[in-house]
Each structure stands twice: as structure tokens, then as C-alpha cells.
Amino acid sequence: MKCPFCQHEDTQVLDTRVSEEGDSIRRRRRCNFCEKRFTTYERVELAMPVIVKKNGSRTDFEPAKLRASMMLALRKRPVPADQVDAAIQRIEEKLLSSGQREVPSGQVGELVMSELQRLDKIAYIRFASVYRSFKDVAEFHHVIAEIDHERKK
Incomplete structure (x- = not known):
């Protein structure tokens, strides 16, 4: 020094x-x-990576925004708040440990889908339908078939 x-x-x-x-x-x-x-x-200096949106704009990571989108998918589902908090914590830890200064919003969306799939299958389907912009019922069937396939393993 x-x-x-x-x-x-x-x-x-x-x-x-x-x-x-x-x-x-x-x-x-x-x-x-x-x-x-x-x-x-x-x-300790921990800086969350900047989120790069699909249109190329950049925004700061906002845990409140992440929580709001997860809670919307989990609305009226029997998932305890402490499990949601733990899922959000895991997402934040993965983003921090990635060491990246910028992360595409799609990567954050995939992390959210992964956590929702662990928490509640219905919430996962809700989130996936909006996140992946389902165009028709066949896309719902495809995701449900994936869940059934994983459940049978």
C-alpha cells in the first residue's frame, strides 16, 4: 500500500x-x-453484470424486477416465499460467479426458467409461454411433453 x-x-x-x-x-x-x-x-466489491436486452440496450440488473416476473408466474401457486428467495439467490450467485461484465437477457430468462421448473411446473409453463412467445397450442404441448419426459426419468 x-x-x-x-x-x-x-x-x-x-x-x-x-x-x-x-x-x-x-x-x-x-x-x-x-x-x-x-x-x-x-x-468486498461485487458488481452484478449489466443486462443486455434483445434490442442491444443495456440496463442494470434489478433483483426486484426478477422477483416480480417470477411472482407473476407463481401467482396463486403453492410455493413458499423462502423457496422463491432461495431461487432468486441462486440466480444472482450464478450471474456473479459467471465473471461476465455483461449478460444477455436471454441467459437470465433461461436461469429463471430453470429455477421455475424446479419450483413449480405450472409456473414454468406460464413463464415459458410469455418468455418464448408461444404462437399456438402446439408449443404448449411441446413444453408439457418435455416436463412429462423429465418426470418419468
Whole structure:
């Protein structure tokens, strides 16, 4: 760590403390060259990737928007809120762990469909019908056949 006063690179940590919230570390340092003291903070920097929409525009990831679309598909379905929260958490973790700075909206949609398929088959079909823009009943039949096939495995 460079000294902010003399720019010398030889500094010594005198004291380290974790913040009350536990989300940062405060360090008191001393420059071994000019002997001035200063404080530094360490925080985890987690940045969700930017979502690239089909039209090419970019928008910030919004967990509330994700929750709203999932809750719409899960409307009047017997799925506990804690399971929905866990599914949203898994989606966020997959996006963070991907290491990508930008993610196509289609990838987010596929993650949502995967989670809905685990939670509730009806919600999955509802979401898929809107997300994939079903044009006719045959597309519904195809998705239902896929679910039946997986269920029989």
C-alpha cells in the first residue's frame, strides 16, 4: 500500500479491525519512510453484470424486477416465499460467479426458467409461454411433453 503523503510503498499495518456490520476491515497504517499514519478500508466489491436486452440496450440488473416476473408466474401457486428467495439467490450467485461484465437477457430468462421448473411446473409453463412467445397450442404441448419426459426419468 502506497503512503498517501509521500507515495512510498513501504507501509506497516499497526491495527486491524472488522466493522460492526462485518462488511469491511479498517486498517491503521504507518509509513516507514515519512512515519505519517493513515487509515485504509477493505470492502468486498461485487458488481452484478449489466443486462443486455434483445434490442442491444443495456440496463442494470434489478433483483426486484426478477422477483416480480417470477411472482407473476407463481401467482396463486403453492410455493413458499423462502423457496422463491432461495431461487432468486441462486440466480444472482450464478450471474456473479459467471465473471461476465455483461449478460444477455436471454441467459437470465433461461436461469429463471430453470429455477421455475424446479419450483413449480405450472409456473414454468406460464413463464415459458410469455418468455418464448408461444404462437399456438402446439408449443404448449411441446413444453408439457418435455416436463412429462423429465418426470418419468
